[in-house]
Amino acid sequence: MAKGLPKRSEDYSLWYNELVKKADLAEHSSVRGCMVIKPYGFSIWEKMQAALDKMFKDTGHSNAYFPLFVPKNLFEAEEKNAEGFAKECAVVTHYRLKNDPDNKGKLIVDPDAKLEEELVVRPTSEAVIWSTYKNWIQSYRDLPLLINQWANVVRWEMRTRLFLRTAEFLWQEGHTAHATKNEAVDETKQMLEVYADFAEKHMALPVLKGVKSESERFAGALDTYCIEALMQDGKALQAGTSHFLGQNFAKAFDVKFAGKDGKEDFVWGTSWGVSTRLMGALIMAHSDDEGLVLPPKLAPIQVVIVPIFKGEEQLNAVSEVAHKLRKELLTDDISVKFDDRDTSSPGWKFAEYELKGVPVRVAIGPRDLENGTVEIARRDTKEKKVMPITEASGYIKQLMTDIQENIYSRALNFRTDNTTEVDTYEEFKKVLDTKAGFVMAHWDGTSETENRIKEETKATIRCIPLNFKEEAGKCIYSGNKSEGRVVFARAY
RNA sequence: CGGGGCGUAGCGCAGUCCGGUUAGCGUACCUGGUUUGGGACCAGGGGGUCGCAGGUUCGAAUCCUGCCGCCCCGACCA
Numbered sequence: 368m369a370k371g372l373p374k375r376s377e378d379y380s381l382w383y384n385e386l387v388k389k390a391d392l393a394e395h396s397s398v399r400g401c402m403v404i405k406p407y408g409f410s411i412w413e414k415m416q417a418a419l420d421k422m423f424k425d426t427g428h429s430n431a432y433f434p435l436f437v438p439k440n441l442f443e444a445e446e447k448n449a450e451g452f453a454k455e456c457a458v459v460t461h462y463r464l465k466n467d468p469d470n471k472g473k474l475i476v477d478p479d480a481k482l483e484e485e486l487v488v489r490p491t492s493e494a495v496i497w498s499t500y501k502n503w504i505q506s507y508r509d510l511p512l513l514i515n516q517w518a519n520v521v522r523w524e525m526r527t528r529l530f531l532r533t534a535e536f537l538w539q540e541g542h543t544a545h546a547t548k549n550e551a552v553d554e555t556k557q558m559l560e561v562y563a564d565f566a567e568k569h570m571a572l573p574v575l576k577g578v579k580s581e582s583e584r585f586a587g588a589l590d591t592y593c594i595e596a597l598m599q600d601g602k603a604l605q606a607g608t609s610h611f612l613g614q615n616f617a618k619a620f621d622v623k624f625a626g627k628d629g630k631e632d633f634v635w636g637t638s639w640g641v642s643t644r645l646m647g648a649l650i651m652a653h654s655d656d657e658g659l660v661l662p663p664k665l666a667p668i669q670v671v672i673v674p675i676f677k678g679e680e681q682l683n684a685v686s687e688v689a690h691k692l693r694k695e696l697l698t699d700d701i702s703v704k705f706d707d708r709d710t711s712s713p714g715w716k717f718a719e720y721e722l723k724g725v726p727v728r729v730a731i732g733p734r735d736l737e738n739g740t741v742e743i744a745r746r747d748t749k750e751k752k753v754m755p756i757t758e759a760s761g762y763i764k765q766l767m768t769d770i771q772e773n774i775y776s777r778a779l780n781f782r783t784d785n786t787t788e789v790d791t792y793e794e795f796k797k798v799l800d801t802k803a804g805f806v807m808a809h810w811d812g813t814s815e816t817e818n819r820i821k822e823e824t825k826a827t828i829r830c831i832p833l834n835f836k837e838e839a840g841k842c843i844y845s846g847n848k849s850e851g852r853v854v855f856a857r858a859y
Numbered sequence: 860c861g862g863g864g865c866g867u868a869g870c871g872c873a874g875u876c877c878g879g880u881u882a883g884c885g886u887a888c889c890u891g892g893u894u895u896g897g898g899a900c901c902a903g904g905g906g907g908u909c910g911c912a913g914g915u916u917c918g919a920a921u922c923c924u925g926c927c928g929c930c931c932c933g934a935c936c937a
Contacts, residue, residue: 371871380931399929455936525860525935532937585937593937605937644937675896714897721897732896742896859937 372722374656379600383651387529390659390723392646400527400534407723408646410667412537415645416517418569418664419539422561428513428541433495435519436486441494445619451586452490455523459486488521493587493612493638496542497620504544504634506625511554512544530647531604531859538642544617544634546624551635552590555611558639559592562607570645571662571775572596572652573782574606575805575854577830582814588638589613595829595854597782598651601803603829603856606648609639647859653747653774659724660747662774663767670696670703670763671725673716675732682707685731688756692729692741695760701767721746726770727763747774788852792843795855799826805856809849811842820844820855829854 372389373382387393392408395401404412420430436459443449463480467473489495496514504512517539527533541558545551559576566572574594584591588610596606617623617633624634653660663669672693674685686707693703704725706716713730720728730742741759744751747770754762785804789795798806810816810828821827831853840849 384931395929397928522936524937526931526933536937538937608937640937642937677895681895709895712895712897712899714895714899716898717896718898730896734896 372656372658375599382656383647384529386650386654386658392650392659393529395529398534400524402529402533404537404643407667411649411661411665412643412646414665414667415565415569416539419561419565419641420515420517422565423515423539423541426513426557426561428515428543430516431514432516432518433492433499435489437489437492437494439485439487441498442487444494444498445587445616447615448491448493448587448619452522456490457488457521457523459488489518490520490522491638491640492516492518492520492540493542493616494620497616497622497636500542500544500634501620501622504622504624507546507627510544510546510624510634511550513541513554514543515539515541528647530643530650532644536643538640540638540640543637544622545636546626546632546634548613548635551613551637552611555590555592555609555637555639558637559594559607559609562609562639562641563594565641566594566596566606566645566648567775569662569664570649570652571664571771571778572606572648573775573779575830576833577854578833579608579830580814580817580828580853582817583827585610585638587612587615589615592833593830595805595856596648596652597778597785597805597856598648598859599781600651601785601857603805603854603858604644604648604651605829605858606645607639607641610637612636612638652778654724657718657749658722660774661724661726663726663771666724666726667702668704668720668723668725669701669767670727670729671716671720672703672705672729672731673713673720674705674707675713675730677733681733682709684736685733688736688741689729689731692731692756692759696763699760699764701763717744727766729759729763745770747777789843790840795826795843796824799824799855799857803857805829805854807852808843808855809838809840809851810853811845811847811849813845816842816844824857826855826857829856829858 372385375382391405393402393404396403460482461476461480462482463477464474465477467475500512503509519535519537521535524532524534543554545554563574563576566574574596576594579591579593585608590611592609593605594607596604598604614633614635616636622634623631625631649665650659672689674682674689676682676685689705693705696703717728724746726746728744735741739756740753741756742751742753743759743762745766785802786807787798787804788807789798795806795808817828835851838851841847842849
């Protein structure tokens, strides 16, 4: 076990918190509920950003940037959206401080600098963006408008957790406008596919695609599509959402366009986002009691070379071999760190890089020099192999793919093992309390039933799966008729 | 917002009940030396307004009053 890292089986929550801190991903800041993302953590986020950004651009989107502040009157415009977020908004009321006349060296808010209209710190940007789109869109020729922004948003959450729920978080939010309903629906679904693809191919995280029930829907949307992932403790995590907004925001902000036929109509909208919460998903899905396990595609360092040496002479000899291997790997676009610091021991470095989730570790020592070998260890299985140096780079290159696939299939197997079909409410509760995970059950389609189940068991409908199977049955709660199973789980 | 906990060196903590040497331990850090195939060892060294503000006392990290902050569990939420 890594030094000081609690075991998952003993306290999953504590394990997670400690891992985030010990692996140098993030720490609590001096501001309640806000975190500092440290360089190592941020470089993982940057890799996620880069991959997602490319996927957005490949699907025709462009980046732009809109302001952090939303004047209150704009924020109010789409009533449901405003109502949904009102309880968690930070609000700017003043624009100046001044010296406290009664307390030298201290500042107070200058009462004379009160804003005529308060500014809401964006919890999401629909309001600012749609008020801008009004000016950008006149004709069908201006459509579709496909914009994404990378930004920070603030939601004054009562209880926060590093990455999973912080008062301020980083995300991207796509906001698109279309001439027809179908086109907007297609966009909504397309972006859900992009997210699912990203989660599975890059994060090695299998996700369920589905639609939210009415009560879980984004405030102001007609439909919310989502990807849902399963964490190692059996709890679900919403990893991304894509909303079909209908004409709600177009109507609220009066965004109309002239069609080919000369008729005016409101545009159709979508919005979609993923956040630094993905970091939480990544950490919780794959890591173990030794520390992080990162998929090669997102690992800031993919391979670390640790030299074992006594004295400068040996270090030089080992370095020569190490540099050569490093160069070979770099030409294959594999990022390599050669840690030749003589300030900590090899054993210390082994543990450190395991904690940080580096997928492959290469150790080279005098013994290897003699035999023309290296020792290669993979993080996901902890398997170690000694092999001729000549075969190392080919093997490592293959490992990049193997590890990526292995942790994906491990997560997929876990999900399969922890997805249970139940037919009675008794069974349902029993599964939740004994193994948790996704529970597939019949539901009568009403919010009343959904709410009661939530109150009694804390489980919510994660989604109505996109691959919904028509299957006549009875709702586990009400006994009323149901047309198929939906996905329940306790969630983060 | 309810419940619990914490605030003492960069980090992790003890000391607080029962006031009394120079506030201590682990780790990290600095110096020197020996080490290096799974978190090395020895010796020496630096680092503290004990969360803040008042009060009690000859004397406060310790007792009293007030305040502030953070964390965890729950309700709410991405």
